[in-house]
Amino acid sequence: MTSGRETAEGESSELKFERSCCPITNVLDTLGDKWTLLVIRDLMLGKKRYHELIASPEKIASNILAERLKKLEVCGLVTRCAYQWKPLRHEYVLTQKGKDLRPVLDAMRRWGREYYPGTMVFATLPPC
Amino acid sequence: MTSGRETAEGESSELKFERSCCPITNVLDTLGDKWTLLVIRDLMLGKKRYHELIASPEKIASNILAERLKKLEVCGLVTRCAYQWKPLRHEYVLTQKGKDLRPVLDAMRRWGREYYPGTMVFATLPPC
DNA sequence: CCGGATCCGGTCTGATACTG
DNA sequence: CAGTATCAGACCGGATCCGG
Numbered sequence: 001m002t003s004g005r006e007t008a009e010g011e012s013s014e015l016k017f018e019r020s021c022c023p024i025t026n027v028l029d030t031l032g033d034k035w036t037l038l039v040i041r042d043l044m045l046g047k048k049r050y051h052e053l054i055a056s057p058e059k060i061a062s063n064i065l066a067e068r069l070k071k072l073e074v075c076g077l078v079t080r081c082a083y084q085w086k087p088l089r090h091e092y093v094l095t096q097k098g099k100d101l102r103p104v105l106d107a108m109r110r111w112g113r114e115y116y117p118g119t120m121v122f123a124t125l126p127p128c
Numbered sequence: 129m130t131s132g133r134e135t136a137e138g139e140s141s142e143l144k145f146e147r148s149c150c151p152i153t154n155v156l157d158t159l160g161d162k163w164t165l166l167v168i169r170d171l172m173l174g175k176k177r178y179h180e181l182i183a184s185p186e187k188i189a190s191n192i193l194a195e196r197l198k199k200l201e202v203c204g205l206v207t208r209c210a211y212q213w214k215p216l217r218h219e220y221v222l223t224q225k226g227k228d229l230r231p232v233l234d235a236m237r238r239w240g241r242e243y244y245p246g247t248m249v250f251a252t253l254p255p256c
Numbered sequence: 257c258c259g260g261a262t263c264c265g266g267t268c269t270g271a272t273a274c275t276g
Numbered sequence: 277c278a279g280t281a282t283c284a285g286a287c288c289g290g291a292t293c294c295g296g
Contacts, residue, residue: 023240024169024233025186033269034160041152050278058153061270066279087276089278097243104239105152107231112151115225162288178259189289194260215296217259 030075031101035060039068040098041105043078048091072098158203159229163188167196168226169233171206176219200226 020026031037038060042053054065069092072078077098083091148154159165166188170181182193197220200206205226211219 019244020186022169022185023237023244025166025240026244027236027240028162028165032160032162032165034156035269037156037160038153041150054278057150058148061272062279063272063281064270067269087277100239100242103235104232107235108155109151111228111232112155114228116151116154182259189291190260191262192289215258 027104030071030077035064036068036072037101037105037108039065039072040077040094040101043092043094043098044102044105048093049083049089050092053092077101155232158199163192163196164200165229165233165236167193167200168205168222168229171220171222171226172230172233176221177211177217178220181220205229 020029031040038056038058039053042056047053047056050065053069054060054062060068069078069080072092073080077095078092079095080090080092083089148157159168166184166186167181170184175181175184178193181197182188182190188196197206197208200220201208205223206220207223208218208220211217
């Protein structure tokens with residue numbers, strides 16, 4: 001695995017990902033954990049706001065959600081923009097790069113449905 | 129996330145996965161880490177033996193590889209069978225369930241190639 | 257030697273509490 | 277409500293050990 005992260009001097013830590021020559025390795029460097037793709041699934045389902053994301057049945061912890069959203073923004077999969085100013089509130093929407101992950105999720109969903117039958121929720125994702 | 133693992137009494141720990149109603153969640157419960165899909169990629173590339181797997185450029189640690197192979201066997205994605213007796217050596221081959229993950233890896237590879245250009249190794253996986 | 261198993265320090269995860 | 281701080285425990289992975 002390419003060494004995922006390096007910490008800059010001082011207190012600001014900056015994400016930096018090395019490129020592997022294998023595209024799958026690169027994908028797993030950014031998306032290879034339990035939560036990231038789940039957040040993306042929710043965004044594809046049309047959820048946009050923090051409270052919608054955190055209400056998912058998988059019960060992601062608030063710090064993990066915040067961290068993943070930040071990482072996704074850094075990696076260019078998600079953009080964050082304010083939809084309200086008092087108090088300040090943001091919406092998270094998938095970029096094209098993020099939306100293009102749909103075939104990955106579709107393939108996972110198909111495999112999951114085949115081998116873990118009885119799953120019906122999110123059986124088909126709505127169009128972006 | 130469904131609580132992945134529970135430890136049985138005594139010292140033998142047993143893997144047990146709960147089912148979520150979302151197929152993607154189930155997939156990520158078993159495959160949602162950096163190494164598992166990479167091992168499956170290697171097996172799809174035709175690698176079968178321990179030393180072939182551990183020689184991959186990503187430099188997986190030996191304990192992690194052994195652990196992942198064990199988990200994949202428990203989950204029914206891989207079968208382990210001896211190919212030699214003195215000394216005892218095993219081969220790891222994908223089951224149909226494992227082979228059926230090909231569309232997932234294909235989708236990842238396609239996305240990775242699009243957004244991390246310059247990746248050429250493993251550009252196309254050979255047929256199983 | 258090879259295929260693992262064991263050990264162990266460092267990192268990351270995630271439940272909870274906290275803040276504006 | 278939208279995040280941040282904290283902290284114990286889980287996990288990762290490098291080094292080492294061991295049986296065949």
